Amino acid sequence: MSGSMRAWQTHEYGEPLDVLQLDDVPIPEPGPGEVRVKTHAIPLNLNDLERITGGNMMVRPDLPYSPGMEVMGIVDACGEGSEDRLGERVVATTKGAHGGYAEYAICPAISMFSMPDSVPLPDAAALYFPFHLAWLGLVDRADLQRGETVLVHAAAGGSGSAAIQIAKHLGARVIATAGSAEKVALCRELGADVVIDYTAEDFAAVVLAETGDRGVDVVFDNVGEAVMEDSMKCTAYNGRYLMMGFASNKLVADQPFLVPRRVALGNLKLCGVLLAYADPDMSHLVKTAMGWNFASGELGERIMSEIVDLYSSGTIRAVVGQTVGFDEIPAAIDAMARRATVGRTIVMVDA
Amino acid sequence: MRAWRVHEYGAPADVLTLDDVEIPTPGDGELLIRVQAITLNFNDLDGIHGRYKTVRTPMPYIPGMEVMGTVDACGPGAEAWAGQRVVAIPSGAFGGYAEFVTAPTAMTFAMPESIPLPAAAGILMPFHLGWLALYERGGLQDGETLLVHAGAGGAGSAAIQLGVHAGARVIATAGSPQKLAVCRDLGADVVINYREVDWVAAVLAATGGRGVDVAFDAIGGSTTTETFKCMAFNGRHLIVGFASGIEAEDEGIVPRPVVFGNFSLVGVCHAYVDDPIGFKAMTGFNFPAHADGVEMHTELCGLIEAGELRPMIGQEVVFTELPAALAAMERRETVGRTVVRI
Secondary structure (H helix, E strand, O other): OOOEEEEEEEOOOOOHHHHEEEEEEEOOOOOOOEEEEEEEEEEOOHHHHHHHHOOOOOOOOOOOEOOOOEEEEEEEEEOOOOHHHOOOEEEEEOHHHOOOOEOEEEEEHHHEEEOOOOOOOOHHHOOOHHHHHHHHHHHHHOOOOOOOEEEEOOOOOHHHHHHHHHHHHOOOEEEEEEOOHHHHHHHHHHOOOEEEEOOOOOHHHHHHHHOOOOOEEEEEEOOOHHHHHHHHHOEEEEEEEEEOOOOOOHHHHHOOOEOHHHHHHHOOEEEEOOOOEOOHHHHHHHHHHHOOOOEOHHHHHHHHHHHHHHHHOOOOOOOEEEEEEHHHHHHHHHHHHOOOOOOEEEEEOOO | OEEEEEOOOOOHHHHEEEEEOOOOOOOOOEEEEEEEEEEOOHHHHHHHHOOOOOOOOOOOEOOOOOEEEEEEEEOOOOHHHOOOEEEEOOHHHOOOOEOEEEEEHHHEEEOOOOOOOOHHHHOHHHHHHHHHHHHHHOOOOOOOEEEEOOOOEHHHHHHHHHHHHOOOEEEEEEOOHHHHHHHHHHOOOEEEEOOOOOHHHHHHHHOOOOOEEEEEEOOOOHHHHHHHOOEEEEEEEEEOOOOOOHHHHHOOEOOHHHHHHOOEEEEOOOOOEOOHHHHHHHHOOOOOEHHHHHHHHHHHHHHHHOOOOOOOEEEEEEHHHHHHHHHHHHOOOOOEEEEEEO
């Protein structure tokens, strides 16, 4: 397919409102193992910001390029080996975790999952990343048990709001932190048993009081540095501390930040959690070259099917705080950067 | 009483002197133990060299963090322990290189007469640590793969046995053919001489490139960060000690390989307290409850009596030979544990 499409692109690194430009660019072609998704909706992620501001990135694509790590839409072209996915309604991670702020996006087939027609938009676009991440953390890594207590930070955000719901589904008691009255209300509505406005209260003191000074069994943390020491103080013996991200200071991910003594004296598990799917060849390559472990496509399929089932039965719901038009992407990601959003922001792309 | 004391930091053979000192008095909740056997630990060396940055012992001081003996006198509240045969971590985790030492009851465990010396002196540190690490924190499962570093050492030899006992496939590293033979004898399925081969590559090769489910790492430093590459998806890397030097305990680790590795970095510290919740309120740390330790200890002693597990005592020396025995341990010449008989 030749022709051009609209895409928001980063031309130089800076603030979203300053540097994102709406361009007309050629429609990309999928390579082997890839597909092209005609985007119907684009869920925004805080990580997209790094590809706009030039912050902490493992790989820096050549400028200009389109940010956007997650899309929802219909597969309209297939590279070699993924022909059977043509026409599928999907949610997907974009190739290289960028290229999604566009009318068409290239996505590896391995990190793309079927989204049944029974899930309407905008919800269909909101069920992938945060729910997979929360599931991978709470179920696979933490093995959360019925009756245990979980502390969820940034609980009104995308992955936090997913974590509250999955933890409640698993029968856990949830203590949530959030930074405004509106966010606190959302956490309560999602089922959190205790909600702490961290701008008004010392969250660690409240958590200890709420757990009889024992601490929580699992901490769900994508904030990092700003909450880590205080959170470890309120993690119980044998507790699992999920390191999901470092939103408060992305740089610590590559700094000697974790002190073994602290982990040992806490008698706790510091669990790394990364949401990235790879096929066996890529997994082997990544393991051999870097020592890292990516999740298998089978695990992703299993998680997606659990999530869709829970959604369909009304056990969980998509937390869409804002829907915006394609033209409003820079303003919408800017609002996310200012922590002014609640739940997920979904960009609806006109047909 | 006689005691080996450190007057200035340095190598054990240079700085340990045999002194005549006062017998200590047990305080509240403490016991005075008449020492029959002292078991040497790598952490003793950290103290003697002055490598502990945070907890400085008063000079001159008596090292020694693990003893076996009988209770000679009891402090207030500890009277029930009178006359018992015990193993203990002394107060402050030092003071054990002596004929008498005080220990908190929270760090003391009864040792049945049915387990003779020297085995009785070889149990506390390695088997408690291994049990807490592999079973409680690590959740090691039947059929999983376990990597044990320094498999012929005190902690490592216990970990291999506990791994085999759990039904795990065990890969052990060690630094000499003699030590590799020891690991095999204990039940390790794969043994790797880390001095001769690229052990990371060897571990990956032995697991079909997948890595191990659980790693028992009592070494620290670069061994720890290299081990990250050997961890499987959902793996548990147990940080149980720092035989490479205690400095590693305070050297920060970069989070990315842990996050991207999708595995857990697991802290294991087995200093028992009577009141874990009160201790947490005071320090922010989680220590296991002595009562839980007693339960585990009873189970461990049962397995040892049944011959399922055996403390590996590689060297037995007498009290006057203590500095030389410690120097041999520092040169990595010892196998299993070194027990000093009084």
